Amino acid sequence: MDMVDWIAVGSVGTFLIVLINLYLIFCKPWLEKPKFAVEFKMGEPFCGKTSSSKLDPFIPANKDVDVRSAHWVRVSVRNSGRSVAHRCLGKLIEIWNNDEGKVIDQFDPTQLHWVTTSWGEVPFGNISLNRNDYQYLDVIVTQQGNEHLYICGDQFPWAKYEQRAIRNRLKPGNYILRITVYGDNADPKTKYLSLIWGGQNFKDISVEMHDTPKKAKGWLKDKKK
Numbered sequence: 001m002d003m004v005d006w007i008a009v010g011s012v013g014t015f016l017i018v019l020i021n022l023y024l025i026f027c028k029p030w031l032e033k034p035k036f037a038v039e040f041k042m043g044e045p046f047c048g049k050t051s052s053s054k055l056d057p058f059i060p061a062n063k064d065v066d067v068r069s070a071h072w073v074r075v076s077v078r079n080s081g082r083s084v085a086h087r088c089l090g091k092l093i094e095i096w097n098n099d100e101g102k103v104i105d106q107f108d109p110t111q112l113h114w115v116t117t118s119w120g121e122v123p124f125g126n127i128s129l130n131r132n133d134y135q136y137l138d139v140i141v142t143q144q145g146n147e148h149l150y151i152c153g154d155q156f157p158w159a160k161y162e163q164r165a166i167r168n169r170l171k172p173g174n175y176i177l178r179i180t181v182y183g184d185n186a187d188p189k190t191k192y193l194s195l196i197w198g199g200q201n202f203k204d205i206s207v208e209m210h211d212t213p214k215k216a217k218g219w220l221k222d223k224k225k
Helices: 003-031 213-224
Strands: 036-039 047-051 069-079 085-097 127-129 134-143 146-151 173-183 186-197 205-210
Touching: 036 173, 036 186, 069 085, 069 127, 069 186, 069 205, 085 134, 085 186, 127 134, 134 173, 134 186, 173 213, 186 213, 205 213
Parallel strands: none
Antiparallel strands: 036 069, 047 069, 069 134, 085 127, 085 173, 134 146, 173 186, 186 205
16 A cells, blocks of 8 residues: 555544544534423323312302312423433423413512422422423312412412412413423424413313414414304
8 A cells, every 4th residue: 555545544544533523523422412392282291180278278169069179281292302401490480361462460489389399398399300301390270169370380378479469279260381392402383372361160271282383372262252
């Protein structure tokens, strides 16, 4: 093998090393990056009745009904990527009042409650999601005998931030809830929940999840027909 051949081999080797380094620096982290998949559908395990005494001290209820019966609405958050998603949290960013055609202004973005975090200890703590792991995020809750719809955020009745003087409950009506999931090493994922709340009983509710606010508004419009 003459000098020209050695130079050619060296050039190919250098090129391959550059490609490998580019892959390791740019492509591999992107391919293995954690990714959020947010899912919802009416029915178990996303919606369900449970017994809870958390609302009792704060919500007046008719003594003729079971004040411990609550109906929770949750979304699931899955890490569909190839590495661990660190410090994950979900926030309710915005509430659109579809009946009034405007965003509710008496509301701040609020962190929602992961099902696995203790209400008594760290109710709004972050969690990590392993590859293909998932967890449920509480969004809203209703209660038999009470017309209000409660947001499962840090303005929830027993939370330490309840004095912030911002909206923590919704009256009967049609709404769109903008929810975003965050992680330290993952791109945010946003979904929109169309919500119809009748306020007649603790399960008088219809919910559908969408990728865009336009689709969310369209669903509510179709429901009115």
